[in-house]
Amino acid sequence: MPELPEVEVVRRGLEEFTTGRTIRSVEVLHPRPLRRHLAGPADFSDRLAGQKFLAPARRGKYLWLPLASGDAVLTHLGMSGQFRVQPVGATDEKHLRVRIRFDDDGGEVRFVDQRMFGGLSYSEGGAELPAEIAHIARDPFDPLFDTEAFVAGVRKRRTGLKRALLDQTLVSGVGNIYADEALWRAKLHYARATDSLKPLQIREILRHAHEVMADALAVGGTSFDALYVNVNGESGYFERGLAAYGQEGSPCPRCGRPIRREAFMNRSSYRCPKCQPAPRNARW
DNA sequence: ACTCCGCCCTGCTTGC
DNA sequence: TGCAAGCAGGGCGGAG
Incomplete structure (x- = not known):
């Protein structure tokens, strides 16, 4: 569904809400969006607890959230994926798949995806550029596009x-x-x-x-x-x-x-x- | 090595 | 009204 402009709008939104914040817990409500994380949803949550987000990055339709550890959360919205920022306690969306809570009093970040072609995974050492998307060409907005x-x-x-x-x-x-x-x-x-x-x-x-x-x-x-x-x-x-x-x-x-x-x-x-x-x- | 198809999902719209 | 087929903006694995 979303192409570069839509993903960039999401990246900018996430930048405002996630940069510098520390994760308290990650709740995976459906295993499907974690399919690319082969170690499974529990491992995904365990690795993220306590980690701090740096500013999100994007290449084409892929988005990743670098962590202070040098790793990253790699995501793709697929056809129907959304990131939403919501106050803690707000009613769950019908297709809420993953919830990220922070150790401050601010809102939580939610991955909502009706069709579940999108997903998230933990990319070791992926802060700069996840190895999983090394085959993806630079996009036209990239100053180094050849x-x-x-x-x-x-x-x-x-x-x-x-x-x-x-x-x-x-x-x-x-x-x-x-x-x-x-x-x-x-x-x-x-x-x-x-x-x-x-x-x-x-x-x-x-x-x-x-x-x-x-x-x-x-x-x-x-x-x-x-x-x-x-x-x-x-x-x-x-x-x-x-x-x-x-x-x-x-x-x-x-x-x-x-x-x-x-x-x-x-x-x-x-x-x-x-x-x-x-x-x-x-x-x- | 390159190109292309089928498939992974859910839900809304359309047509019988 | 009810049901099934068709359709939706993506990417991957594997067949050819």
Whole structure:
């Protein structure tokens, strides 16, 4: 569900509420979100008690909370994960999975996840960058993002452009929504063959992905429903900024043609049939 | 080595 | 009304 802008909104919210605080206890209410922590929920809780959080970090859609010990709590929101800050004693959310209490009088942090594609794990030595996500590419907001390596990587692939944009080992943070929006802005069809794109076109699609995610971040991200909210339970406002995604039948903001929805990768893709015509040598 | 599919979950919407 | 299928913004493991 959440892509880079939404995860960054959550990171900023957590930064305000967790940095410098010491954990008193961690309560795991469902084992599923701890599946990546192979030693099990009890071990996860035991290791965290008494530890102090440093400022949270993010790469793409992954988020981690470094600890003063040099380790980290690594998390991913999956499709429906949320972090919420609540006063101690507030009613439990229906899908509350993990509760973190602190040794001060402030509120608690809760991991809430309806579908449980998200989760948490304890990353030893992961404060700087958890080894578990070393394969994830830097995202476009990262000052060390290597544009030329991205251009070369995309051209080396033999696949469609949208598949490449969604491949988190080429560029991270882009999901189905912002891939469609970036493709619309760049006037490129999702099935354009990666190995026939010009370097300039690849730089352009990357620039648009960066810009559309920055635009979304500036207004708190995209929320279609209550499944994406910030740590205070508030929605973002970028849904009104979407030109293509979810806009089937609505006029293209550029040319007026109705936006088309098509099945793609067991999901949906939205495009303007005039601005983003199907290529001859399509790769799906 | 690279690419792609199926699957992990729950709940809301849609159509019969 | 009731039920089942379809769909939802992600990532991984393993098949080919």
